[in-house]
Amino acid sequence: xxxxxxxxxxxxxxxxxxxxxxxxxxxxxxxxxxxxxxxxxxxxxxxxxxxxxxxxxxxxxxxxxxxxxxxxxxxxxxxxxxxxxxxxxxxxxxxxxxxxxxxxxxxxxxxxxxxx
Numbered sequence: 266x267x268x269x270x271x272x273x274x275x276x277x278x279x280x281x282x283x284x285x286x287x288x289x290x291x292x293x294x295x296x297x298x299x300x301x302x303x304x305x306x307x308x309x310x311x312x313x314x315x316x317x318x319x320x321x322x323x324x325x326x327x328x329x330x331x332x333x334x335x336x337x338x339x340x341x342x343x344x345x346x347x348x349x350x351x352x353x354x355x356x357x358x359x360x361x362x363x364x365x366x367x368x369x370x371x372x373x374x375x376x377x378x379x380x381x
Contacts (some may be wrong), residue, residue: 270320275373279313279335282366284340289355289363301354303346311338312370325381332381336374343367 270276285311290302312335319331326364350360 283309308342
């Protein structure tokens with residue numbers, strides 16, 4: 266049995282992904298600060314936060330619900346990364362690495378939801 270949500274590999278990868286998003290968006294144009302930069306950061310933070318919040322809930326149903334929200338936020342993030350890449354924002358290699366992290370997190374979330 267895990268002692269903390271911090272032991273969940275999916276939470277660890279989601280926080281890695283969030284840090285990568287912050288690194289990428291730090292180079293975005295200043296006019297995107299309240300647009301795509303903010304949206305990407307909020308979506309990334311939401312993934313790890315909802316994994317943690319769901320872990321702390323009192324029932325499996327609630328946990329699954331929060332994992333579903335995390336999955337939705339991850340898909341939102343993927344969409345925003347796609348748009349950023351099409352606009353030529355961020356280092357293309359870092360964007361690709363972050364997309365790979367996001368895909369990994371998606372698979373891990375799906376597996377965890379199925380196991381619950």
